[in-house]
Amino acid sequence: MSLLELSGVRASYGRRTALHAVDLRMAAHETVCVLGPSGSGKSTLLRVVAGLTAPDGGTVRLDGRDQAGVPPHRRGVGLMFQDHQLFPQRDVGGNIAFGLRMHRVPAAEAERRVAELLELVGLPGAQRRPVSGLSGGEQQRVALARALAPRPRLLMLDEPLGQLDRDLRERLAVELRQLFRRLGTTVLAVTHDQGEAFALADRVLVMREGRVAQTGSPLEVWQRP
Ligand code: ADP
Numbered sequence: 001m002s003l004l005e006l007s008g009v010r011a012s013y014g015r016r017t018a019l020h021a022v023d024l025r026m027a028a029h030e031t032v033c034v035l036g037p038s039g040s041g042k043s044t045l046l047r048v049v050a051g052l053t054a055p056d057g058g059t060v061r062l063d064g065r066d067q068a069g070v071p072p073h074r075r076g077v078g079l080m081f082q083d084h085q086l087f088p089q090r091d092v093g094g095n096i097a098f099g100l101r102m103h104r105v106p107a108a109e110a111e112r113r114v115a116e117l118l119e120l121v122g123l124p125g126a127q128r129r130p131v132s133g134l135s136g137g138e139q140q141r142v143a144l145a146r147a148l149a150p151r152p153r154l155l156m157l158d159e160p161l162g163q164l165d166r167d168l169r170e171r172l173a174v175e176l177r178q179l180f181r182r183l184g185t186t187v188l189a190v191t192h193d194q195g196e197a198f199a200l201a202d203r204v205l206v207m208r209e210g211r212v213a214q215t216g217s218p219l220e221v222w223q224r225p
């Protein structure tokens with residue numbers, strides 16, 4: 001069974017159609033990157049899966065269950081946006097643990113998870129550091145740890161490395177791929193950067209004008225810049 005299955009999903013903003021009958025299946029542990037020009041529907045696709053935008057038609061299933069009417073916090077999906085907005089008044093640990101209380105994770109377990117995630121993202125022992133003192137790359141690692149903390153069955157990333165310079169971006173993409181492999185996380189990531197997508201993805205999906213124009217392995221979908 002697919003972890004995620006979209007069939008015939010349509011979505012619009014007023015009269016503007018953002019998604020036309022999109023079909024997508026993702027297996028557990030797969031990393032899929034969505035590429036496509038600005039306005040092609042990439043963010044809307046994530047929003048529909050997350051439950052932030054209701055589709056006009058079609059179905060979204062997670063683990064086989066229709067998600068119609070299921071609110072975002074009950075879908076078991078994690079989200080990380082480009083402008084990841086860490087909470088400036090909380091320290092690194094407080095940012096990562098934020099949200100675990102809502103999931104009724106006990107304090108001792110929350111602290112254990114925070115420590116483990118900081119190791120995984122390459123910031124061991126950073127719990128008490130103020131987020132204001134972090135570099136851009138460190139902030140993105142903290143935002144990623146925060147998205148992973150509730151152990152989402154599906155992690156969705158919208159331009160996760162968009163704020164970083166090219167070198168750091170490609171280096172982090174390779175590290176992330178290894179991290180997701182190790183954790184067995186299923187990832188749906190949006191990017192407009194082909195290099196980043198190819199460093200991260202098992203499979204690439206190209207969107208054009210609200211439709212899936214192409215899907216395949218990074219090599220199959222390779223387009224010359
Ligand atoms: P992408 O993420 O690929 O840039 P989006 O999903 O953001 O694409 O947008 C798809 C289409 O929906 C575009 O035509 C865009 O202008 C439109 N759109 C996106 N968000 C809104 C909104 N909040 N209100 C109106 N139109 C929107």
Ligand code: ADP
Pocket residue numbers: 091092093094095097098099100101105106107108110111114127128
């Ligand atoms: P609240 O906003 O209700 O004060 P927090 O988000 O501060 O809740 O805390 C949620 C959970 O995360 C608590 O169980 C707490 O023990 C844990 N936690 C808070 N800050 C940290 C931190 N810096 N490092 C590790 N765990 C933390």
